Amino acid sequence: MKDNVLLSVKNLSVKFKTLDGMNTIIEGNSFDVKKGEVLCMVGESGCGKSLTSLAIMGLIEKPGIAKADEIMLDGEDISGYSEEALRKLRGNKMSMIFQEPLTSLNPLFTIGNQMDEVFRLHRKMDRAECRKNSIEMLRFVGIPAPESVYKRYPVALSGGMRQRVMIAMALSCRPKLLIADEPTTALDVTIQRQILNLMQSLRKELDTSIILITHDLSVVAEMADRVIVMYAGQIVEQADVRDLFKKPLHPYTEGLINSTIRLGEKCERLKTIPGTVPNNENMPKGCRFHPRCPFATDRCRNEQPQLINVEGREVRCFRYEGSEN
Amino acid sequence: MAGVQKEQEYLLDVRNLKVQFPVNSGLFGMQKQFLKAVDDISFQIREGETMGIVGESGCGKSTVGNTIIKLIEPAAGEIYFAGQNITKMSQHEFEKIRPQMQMVFQDPYSSLNPRKKVFDIIAEPYHVQTKLSKAEIKERVLEMMSLVGLDASYADRYPHEFSGGQRQRIGIARALALHPKLIICDEPVSALDVSIQAQILNLLKELQEKLGLTYIFIAHGLPTVQYISDRIAVMYLGKMMEIAEVDELFAHTMHPYTEGLLASIPIPDPEQRDIDEKPVLEGDLPNPLNLPKGCKFCSRCRYAKDICREQEPELREVTKGHFVCCHFPLQ
Numbered sequence: 001m002k003d004n005v006l007l008s009v010k011n012l013s014v015k016f017k018t019l020d021g022m023n024t025i026i027e028g029n030s031f032d033v034k035k036g037e038v039l040c041m042v043g044e045s046g047c048g049k050s051l052t053s054l055a056i057m058g059l060i061e062k063p064g065i066a067k068a069d070e071i072m073l074d075g076e077d078i079s080g081y082s083e084e085a086l087r088k089l090r091g092n093k094m095s096m097i098f099q100e101p102l103t104s105l106n107p108l109f110t111i112g113n114q115m116d117e118v119f120r121l122h123r124k125m126d127r128a129e130c131r132k133n134s135i136e137m138l139r140f141v142g143i144p145a146p147e148s149v150y151k152r153y154p155v156a157l158s159g160g161m162r163q164r165v166m167i168a169m170a171l172s173c174r175p176k177l178l179i180a181d182e183p184t185t186a187l188d189v190t191i192q193r194q195i196l197n198l199m200q201s202l203r204k205e206l207d208t209s210i211i212l213i214t215h216d217l218s219v220v221a222e223m224a225d226r227v228i229v230m231y232a233g234q235i236v237e238q239a240d241v242r243d244l245f246k247k248p249l250h251p252y253t254e255g256l257i258n259s260t261i262r263l264g265e266k267c268e269r270l271k272t273i274p275g276t277v278p279n280n281e282n283m284p285k286g287c288r289f290h291p292r293c294p295f296a297t298d299r300c301r302n303e304q305p306q307l308i309n310v311e312g313r314e315v316r317c318f319r320y321e322g323s324e325n
Numbered sequence: 326m327a328g329v330q331k332e333q334e335y336l337l338d339v340r341n342l343k344v345q346f347p348v349n350s351g352l353f354g355m356q357k358q359f360l361k362a363v364d365d366i367s368f369q370i371r372e373g374e375t376m377g378i379v380g381e382s383g384c385g386k387s388t389v390g391n392t393i394i395k396l397i398e399p400a401a402g403e404i405y406f407a408g409q410n411i412t413k414m415s416q417h418e419f420e421k422i423r424p425q426m427q428m429v430f431q432d433p434y435s436s437l438n439p440r441k442k443v444f445d446i447i448a449e450p451y452h453v454q455t456k457l458s459k460a461e462i463k464e465r466v467l468e469m470m471s472l473v474g475l476d477a478s479y480a481d482r483y484p485h486e487f488s489g490g491q492r493q494r495i496g497i498a499r500a501l502a503l504h505p506k507l508i509i510c511d512e513p514v515s516a517l518d519v520s521i522q523a524q525i526l527n528l529l530k531e532l533q534e535k536l537g538l539t540y541i542f543i544a545h546g547l548p549t550v551q552y553i554s555d556r557i558a559v560m561y562l563g564k565m566m567e568i569a570e571v572d573e574l575f576a577h578t579m580h581p582y583t584e585g586l587l588a589s590i591p592i593p594d595p596e597q598r599d600i601d602e603k604p605v606l607e608g609d610l611p612n613p614l615n616l617p618k619g620c621k622f623c624s625r626c627r628y629a630k631d632i633c634r635e636q637e638p639e640l641r642e643v644t645k646g647h648f649v650c651c652h653f654p655l656q
Binding site: 160193218219241260262263266267276277 | 490491523530585590592597609
């Protein structure tokens, strides 16, 4: 493993047991997260971006099964860890924030109560220390009057404040890896801006690696260092954010970028990707994108393309065969 | 105000509309308070035009839409549709006009009856409002389906068999069934994936050109709204803050809230990040039951002066067709 890599996932698959047998949702995905970088995973609903993050955290529950050859986090392979060992890591070395902060916070306990837990479990602090540290964290994420918020219940806070509390909680033990699953999707634009700015400044301060999962390409453009584009459970493209927007290689990435509306730009018709995302039980043969792809050939209909290296990036498309390096 | 002739120019004329919801508070809910969801707003829409209404959650944009089709009774004000005052009408009288205004909802999963087949969903308006024969209804339903790009073979399927985008097409076909003049689209694409959003937006534009429809397009995302609208109204806590033509709104933003809203939107171009420091709107929406005195936006406004905290500004026309509700419009 290279020195600057924090997380290295090799051949990750997630399957679900259904009445009709095993249903493979994610197939053989491998990727790295470098130290201190923001890696964005982007794709439409059902593409497996959230499942990938849950699999890293070891949060896939039955009837789901996550399998990987290797998940190296900061030098240790956590792929075979027991639930107990994973618990020691979660909230400590790696932590996660979710889309809907109201459902991720326990409504019956005060903010302080829930924040203290992190310090009590992972740092074995006593009550006074927990309180001091929790309030310090709340202040750190820009919550005004943290002493009073500490005593309140989640319902008394607005959506933006709750998400700040979630971020404070996730960062309490200075994790090496923070996974943010659509952290701003449920928020209003002005609040989204506040949270995005907060994440940017925290990342500079703490040097935490962030996996940011989103469906919004504008958020990707503002936040990411590198981008993974997922489609129907597979990684279809992986590139530096500037390269990706300048010259998308995969037709799906291109379609996504083209169908994003730019503010203040007038056009008669939006460019669209025809058709819809395929159903998991009914995956097309060959390349999974071929029914929606303008460049599809007979080969695409029959044979599945592999991820290939092109100009320092990865793409899953036959069109770039021969230009690999 | 203007005479009868002027009213005819507009398909929809909303005047000083107020909507209030009673909220019980205090010990045992004894104290009655009113939440002013829509507070004295006026706007007009011409035939064939698309008016976008944007704002953050809780600003009253959906309430405006629901009040126009009389799902909610207003506390004060008038709504004229094609010259007729619909606020004074009884439900019975209103039912005759109702076919001319239809609604497309946000969530295509909950706005379609899961026990009905697509055919019956689209046929229902005909059963309620017309006396057409079975054969005539069938012909019309199939016509509507092809209009929105649904294959005729889908008529016998149930909503759960469709993806979000296709469901939204069913919802649109149902709204179009009675040849309405006005369609109120309440966040029609927010629940859809990016690539599907573009398909539905294009469809709505095509239908407008083909059928001469008038839209009220309610959404929280400015990029979507600016794509489809001719004019945009920006709402904040039940008030119209700014109304202008799309190009004018972007070129000469006058209200500090609109400025903040525009600056908040992430730009889908990595080359443009970090170029300039964007003015962030600090703080949260104030509690709608306990609004600041004076301008409703003053608690988050970076230009606020003493007068803003004392006196509430009125919506006024600053340049032709550009209305703003601010003591100190930006230039």
